[in-house]
Amino acid sequence: MRELMRERTIRKALWQERVMLTLLMFCALVSVVTTLAIVVTLTVEAVGFFRVVPIWRFLTEREWTPLFANKKFGILPLICGTMLTAGIAIIISVPLALLIATYLAEYAPPKLRRRLKSVTELLAGIPSVLYGYFALLFVTPLLQKFIPSMSTFNALSPGIVLGFMVLPTIASLSEDIIYAVPQSIREASLALGGTKLQTTFYAVLPAASSGIIAACLLGFARAIGETMLVAIAAGMMPNLTLNPLEPVETMTAYIVQVALGDVPHGTLEYRTIFTVGLTLFVLTLILNLTGIFLRERFLRVLRRM
Amino acid sequence: MKGKVKVTTSEMVATRAVATRRRFEKLLETLFLAGAWLALTLVIALLVVILSDILADGWVRLNWKFLTSFPSRHPEEAGIFSAWVGTVYVMALTALIALPIGVGAAIYLEEFASRNWFARLVELNINNLAGVPAIIYGLLGLQVFVRWCRMGESVLAGACTLALMSLPVIIVASREALRAVPNSIREAALALGATKWQTVRDHVLPLALPGILTGTILALSRAIGEAAPLITIGALTFVAFLPKSPLDPFTVLPIQAYNWVSRPQPEFHQNAAAALIVLLALLSLMNGIATYLRNRYQQRWQI
Numbered sequence: 081m082r083e084l085m086r087e088r089t090i091r092k093a094l095w096q097e098r099v100m101l102t103l104l105m106f107c108a109l110v111s112v113v114t115t116l117a118i119v120v121t122l123t124v125e126a127v128g129f130f131r132v133v134p135i136w137r138f139l140t141e142r143e144w145t146p147l148f149a150n151k152k153f154g155i156l157p158l159i160c161g162t163m164l165t166a167g168i169a170i171i172i173s174v175p176l177a178l179l180i181a182t183y184l185a186e187y188a189p190p191k192l193r194r195r196l197k198s199v200t201e202l203l204a205g206i207p208s209v210l211y212g213y214f215a216l217l218f219v220t221p222l223l224q225k226f227i228p229s230m231s232t233f234n235a236l237s238p239g240i241v242l243g244f245m246v247l248p249t250i251a252s253l254s255e256d257i258i259y260a261v262p263q264s265i266r267e268a269s270l271a272l273g274g275t276k277l278q279t280t281f282y283a284v285l286p287a288a289s290s291g292i293i294a295a296c297l298l299g300f301a302r303a304i305g306e307t308m309l310v311a312i313a314a315g316m317m318p319n320l321t322l323n324p325l326e327p328v329e330t331m332t333a334y335i336v337q338v339a340l341g342d343v344p345h346g347t348l349e350y351r352t353i354f355t356v357g358l359t360l361f362v363l364t365l366i367l368n369l370t371g372i373f374l375r376e377r378f379l380r381v382l383r384r385m
Numbered sequence: 386m387k388g389k390v391k392v393t394t395s396e397m398v399a400t401r402a403v404a405t406r407r408r409f410e411k412l413l414e415t416l417f418l419a420g421a422w423l424a425l426t427l428v429i430a431l432l433v434v435i436l437s438d439i440l441a442d443g444w445v446r447l448n449w450k451f452l453t454s455f456p457s458r459h460p461e462e463a464g465i466f467s468a469w470v471g472t473v474y475v476m477a478l479t480a481l482i483a484l485p486i487g488v489g490a491a492i493y494l495e496e497f498a499s500r501n502w503f504a505r506l507v508e509l510n511i512n513n514l515a516g517v518p519a520i521i522y523g524l525l526g527l528q529v530f531v532r533w534c535r536m537g538e539s540v541l542a543g544a545c546t547l548a549l550m551s552l553p554v555i556i557v558a559s560r561e562a563l564r565a566v567p568n569s570i571r572e573a574a575l576a577l578g579a580t581k582w583q584t585v586r587d588h589v590l591p592l593a594l595p596g597i598l599t600g601t602i603l604a605l606s607r608a609i610g611e612a613a614p615l616i617t618i619g620a621l622t623f624v625a626f627l628p629k630s631p632l633d634p635f636t637v638l639p640i641q642a643y644n645w646v647s648r649p650q651p652e653f654h655q656n657a658a659a660a661l662i663v664l665l666a667l668l669s670l671m672n673g674i675a676t677y678l679r680n681r682y683q684q685r686w687q688i
Contacts, residue, residue, distance in 0.1 A: 093580045100582040101497060107489025111510045114549050118521060121528040176424040183421030200428055207610030209639040210661045213646050214435050217654060244431050277414040298516060305518025307613035312646055332520050339617045357524045368516035
């Protein structure tokens with residue numbers, strides 16, 4: 081009798097084990113399905129779009145006016161707007177982030193390091209609509225005092241603010257990387273008579289370089305994908321220009337612009353946002369995968385040391 | 386004799402060169418430190434300026450009536466009732482959807498999966514998904530939840546979209562919390578004849594729960610500040626009613642703020658600032674809870 085009860089308990093536990101394992105696997109599968117679903121939904125609509133608009137026109141035409149009577153479907157102005165704002169952001173954030181990361185990892189005492197790190201990360205917690213509000217209503221009027229020719233919507237002021245927005249990403253990732261460089265490298269440089277600064281710049285930073293580049297790439301991907309800030313402050317006017325004082329439209333801002341209006345399902349306009357989305361997805365995918373690859377390589381080299 | 390003097394001279398030159406070099410190095414170091422401190426000061430100054438700017442602009446509009454009125458064409462009558470209720474509603478549903486799936490995936494990856502191809506694939510996926518722009522999730526939600534599942538532009542569709550978006554962060558945080566539980570706990574349970582799932586359910590998970598909750602709250606606070614995916618799935622910008630069921634249309638605080646900031650009248654900008662202050666207060670509250678949970682319940686293992 082007792083034997084039977086025991087066997088039943090064990091069988092129940094084993095059955096439970098199998099059920100739970102399947103359930104948990106399904107949970108893990110959700111992430112894979114999400115990626116697949118992103119690729120499928122974007123591609124299906126984009127294929128529908130490219131049936132009407134040939135891909136070479138999409139890639140080479142210099143105007144983007146799908147919402148006007150005279151429709152033109154050249155992605156270049158949107159890519160240009162995206163690269164302009166993200167480029168300004170990177171120019172602002174990379175030097176600042178690397179200075180902060182190097183200082184925190186190599187020079188700051190541990191307590192100060194933790195505290196300053198969390199202060200920097202506060203920047204990442206601010207919602208992007210608030211950054212947009214700040215760029216449009218504070219930074220732009222401020223800059224207009226010095227550059228009167230600047231228009232209300234422009235690439236410069238959201239670009240600068242975007243720089244501060246992605247700064248925590250770059251600073252935090254590269255700080256982790258620099259901190260992870262093994263002590264033996266520092267000791268070798270110091271033993272050869274290097275000063276602390278020489279050790280930092282000639283031994284530690286070169287050892288961390290692939291990880292730092294990865295951090296910058298991930299930051300750049302963030303900047304390209306950021307939406308509300310540029311939708312509010314950069315304008316919604318597709319403009320093939322490299323002049324940061326003019327209004328531009330980014331890929332993300334275009335998607336918002338269409339989504340705000342009432343575009344019926346199945347129309348060409350509806351398909352454009354998925355095509356633009358696909359372009360954006362492919363761009364960030366390349367940046368992310370390169371970043372992940374470089375990081376992994378850094379960690380692999382690290383483990384060997 | 387002559388040769389000896391020459392050596393001394395060159396030694397002196399060398400010493401002087403070393404001294405100069407050292408002074409130069411010192412100068413460079415000072416420059417570097419000054420640069421780093423300048424960068425940190427800029428960051429802190431920006432934080433202070435943003436916060437004081439928003440407080441200065443929106444403070445006058447913050448009162449009980451603003452919190453309990455619906456949006457309106459007249460800026461002085463407009464409020465954020467539907468927006469903050471929508472935000473809380475979407476957030477609760479998002480947590481309900483994302484937490485079980487996220488924790489389940491983390492348990493699978495951390496406790497069950499051996500390093501096989503499936504686990505590696507899922508891991509690479511999560512790393513990559515964490516870098517996918519928020520607005521792409523909006524397009525996914527628009528197509529899958531709003532169109533294919535016929536949820537419409539509803540609270541449920543919004544919550545599903547935000548849940549998918551915050552999953553990678555929740556999974557990574559939960560895995561870290563699970564990893565922090567020492568192996569001796571697992572070994573003790575397994576040695577007494579518990580199955581793997583019993584070990585996880587009765588011993589590992591309860592110990593990891595504070596860490597998991599902290600990570601989830603932080604992920605949610607990030608998701609709820611995002612307007613882009615919800616605008617993309619078609620959340621409304623003008624809602625003069627409260628959502629009663631998960632299938633009702635809705636709006637959230639960041640969308641309401643965006644709607645007001647993109648109008649030309651400065652009175653609406655004040656409203657936007659006030660709505661953003663409320664959003665910031667909500668986010669700080671969530672961060673506070675997360676920090677409290679972490680400090681109060683996190684175990685320090687001494688093994």
